[in-house]
Amino acid sequence: MLRKMFIGRNGPDQLSLALVIFALLLNFVPFYYMFIITFLILFAAVFRMFSRNIPQRQKENLTFLNMVNKIKSWYYKIKARGQQRKFYKIFKCPVCGLKLRVPRGKGKVSIKCSKCGNKILRTT
DSSP states (O other), X not given: OHHHHTTTSOOOOHHHHHHHHHHHHHTTSOOTTHHHHHHHHHHHHHHHHHOSOHHHHHXXXXXXXXXXXXXXXXXXXXXHHHHHTTTXXXXXXXTXXXXXXXXXXXXXXXXXXXXXXXXXXXXX
């Protein structure tokens, strides 16, 4: 029955699901007029699910997913950088600004920038 209801309509997608979860989380905020904001967000989610303008809803969902992927990639990059701090020291080339990774505990080393060829003498 539920499947028949969404024939020719957008149906639930990632953005609608995120809106519903966000609205449910807003219910726990102790603010007097929060129920109005929650209702509007839930209305937007239901409107998206029953919309017949499928290309526009898909475009909105794609924009949302691109934004989420940017946030995820930023998070994973920060996480990887934190894990690498144990084993590597990162220096910035003073000429071109390229980040150079050198193993820790090697003493004084000469680092050659792979982009501009500048040599740097640093202690790891």
